[in-house]
Amino acid sequence: MNAGAQGKHWTDADGLHIDVRGLAPPGPLVAIVALIESIGGGVTPVIVHHERDPVMLYGELAERGWTVERIDGAPGEVRLKLRKVGSDSTFRNGQG
Amino acid sequence: MKEAAAGKSSLTPIFPAMAGSRLLRPSIPFRFFGAAVIFHVGAWIALFIGADATPRFAGGLGWPLVVLHFVTLGVLAMSAIGASLQLLPVATRRSVGSERWPAAIWWLYTPGVAMTALGMGTGAVTALAAGAVAVVAALGIYAALLARNLVGAKGMPVVVAHGWAALASLAIVLATALALAGAYAGAPTLDRATVIGLHVVFAAYGFMGMLALGLSYILVPMYALSAAPAERPAWASFALAVLALLLAGAAALDFAPVALRTAAAAAGLASVALHLHLMTTALRTGMRRHLGRSFTLVRVAWAMLVASLLLALALVFDAPVDGLATSFGVVVIGGWLLTFLLGILQRIVPFLASMHAGQVGTRGRGLPPTPSALTAARPLAIHFACHLAALALLALAVAVDSALAIRAAAALGTAGALAFGAFFAAAMRRMRRPQAPAGTAAMPGS
Numbered sequence A: 001m002n003a004g005a006q007g008k009h010w011t012d013a014d015g016l017h018i019d020v021r022g023l024a025p026p027g028p029l030v031a032i033v034a035l036i037e038s039i040g041g042g043v044t045p046v047i048v049h050h051e052r053d054p055v056m057l058y059g060e061l062a063e064r065g066w067t068v069e070r071i072d073g074a075p076g077e078v079r080l081k082l083r084k085v086g087s088d089s090t091f092r093n094g095q096g
Numbered sequence B: 001m002k003e004a005a006a007g008k009s010s011l012t013p014i015f016p017a018m019a020g021s022r023l024l025r026p027s028i029p030f031r032f033f034g035a036a037v038i039f040h041v042g043a044w045i046a047l048f049i050g051a052d053a054t055p056r057f058a059g060g061l062g063w064p065l066v067v068l069h070f071v072t073l074g075v076l077a078m079s080a081i082g083a084s085l086q087l088l089p090v091a092t093r094r095s096v097g098s099e100r101w102p103a104a105i106w107w108l109y110t111p112g113v114a115m116t117a118l119g120m121g122t123g124a125v126t127a128l129a130a131g132a133v134a135v136v137a138a139l140g141i142y143a144a145l146l147a148r149n150l151v152g153a154k155g156m157p158v159v160v161a162h163g164w165a166a167l168a169s170l171a172i173v174l175a176t177a178l179a180l181a182g183a184y185a186g187a188p189t190l191d192r193a194t195v196i197g198l199h200v201v202f203a204a205y206g207f208m209g210m211l212a213l214g215l216s217y218i219l220v221p222m223y224a225l226s227a228a229p230a231e232r233p234a235w236a237s238f239a240l241a242v243l244a245l246l247l248a249g250a251a252a253l254d255f256a257p258v259a260l261r262t263a264a265a266a267a268g269l270a271s272v273a274l275h276l277h278l279m280t281t282a283l284r285t286g287m288r289r290h291l292g293r294s295f296t297l298v299r300v301a302w303a304m305l306v307a308s309l310l311l312a313l314a315l316v317f318d319a320p321v322d323g324l325a326t327s328f329g330v331v332v333i334g335g336w337l338l339t340f341l342l343g344i345l346q347r348i349v350p351f352l353a354s355m356h357a358g359q360v361g362t363r364g365r366g367l368p369p370t371p372s373a374l375t376a377a378r379p380l381a382i383h384f385a386c387h388l389a390a391l392a393l394l395a396l397a398v399a400v401d402s403a404l405a406i407r408a409a410a411a412l413g414t415a416g417a418l419a420f421g422a423f424f425a426a427a428m429r430r431m432r433r434p435q436a437p438a439g440t441a442a443m444p445g446s
Helices: A027-039 A057-063 B002-011 B027-049 B063-092 B100-122 B125-150 B157-184 B192-224 B231-252 B257-285 B292-316 B324-363 B377-400 B403-432
Strands: A008-012 A015-019 A046-050 A066-071 A078-084
Touching (some): A027 A046, A027 A078, B027 B063, B027 B324, B027 B403, B063 B192, B063 B324, B125 B157, B157 B231, B192 B231, B192 B257, B192 B324, B257 B292, B292 B377, B324 B403
Parallel strands (some): A015 A046
Antiparallel strands (some): A066 A078
16 A cells, blocks of 8 residues: 555555545546556556546546546545456456 | 446446536536637737727727727636636535526626727727626626635635635726726726726736636646645745735825835735746646647746736836836736636646536447547647737837737737637537547547
8 A cells, every 4th residue: 555645555356446535636636647657558447536526537537548437435435437448347356 | 247347338438427526517618718719809800900009008998998808808807707617616626506607697798898898999988887887797796606616615725715815806806997987987986097006906916817826726737747736835925926916906005106016016026936936846747748839828928927027117117118008018918817828728628628528428429539639739839829929029019119010910819819719619519529439439548
């Protein structure tokens, strides 16, 4: 787990998680873009734990060929699943 | 689980989280931006018409006053309303509420600006006064929406503080605007020089300036993909900017005007130095280094902001330069605010259009276009060259008192404004275009 300006990262069965709650804008945007750029063209889904609807993120994701799906999260949390377009939707633990 | 996810991925739009978000529907911000694009063209045409009176313009009714208000009300404030109603709720995490009010503002404000400006150009004071009442009413509603959004804002306190300063400045601008319109209609209330002094300072540096500085703390790091600017220098810059406004306001009320105006310009320069340090740090350290022509315009605008404060100092000390007051107006309105806005707008429009095209995608039509697919490089390149050349020629024309050079600048500016309009129209057209099915769309890499 890696805390700080890049958010908290960890890997789980459903993908690579990043928690950007508490970061001052545009910290969450920068942390998420940095993460997906580090993955490159990989098939690993990214699960984002956010505290707001990151409307400014979507254009950056689109430019990089990533799609977004809103999934259930804790109360008050905005949880998103990001996938590279054309990648397999499955993720086996340890792949990423 | 696998099937469900795979099934969703073929139909799920790229921006599903936007349902129920704080974004307004696209017709709200884009109607403000669209009107700004038209007033932008109108401003350069009005400059051509009023070329003879422009180089030594020193206030009063006429076409130079139309140019000034087409730019300030029609382009700058129009875009600021659209951008702030869209962006501030994202920053403050409070929604605008009913979309009827932003729509009502546009319907009141747009004809009000046209009527005010044409009243100024033709000397029809009834039209001027009626237009001014509509504009003041519309901006009053906008101020109420802005205040409601800023009250109880969560997060981004520096941006919120700039919003409050802009709002307080807007109140002064509206009061002085009514006083000036009343004077033109034969009902003077306050000393004209005092009112104009307050109106100019709080419109340019207060309302527009504080919005530009505040929204820069969101927009510049966002586009540069850099960390949030350091809070302490941002607060110091804000405090110095507010001090500069208060000093300039007191000077306009004739309290030790030379000393206070000098102190205001010094405080303004210190504020700008801190702000630009934060902005250039964001650009230098960001993940995206090449921001193209849009940020070349932004950098030019920042240089013009500094130049405007130096020209303000020259005005305080009555520097023996012909046309100094007009040059100051060209630099502060055209050089700083307009250039900054046009640089930022050419980034915001494709971004917002892409997000809204994503909302269209929720109907299952596939992937939305990317921001880069919604921009139009050639019109923006033409605009870039024409805009900078027009401003340079305009400054030269004022310096040498040449109406012919003003007309040449106006022609170049009109060409640039039309090119900017072509860029905007392309973004709107492409936003509405049917989208390619998910999984088959070509998505450019970063």
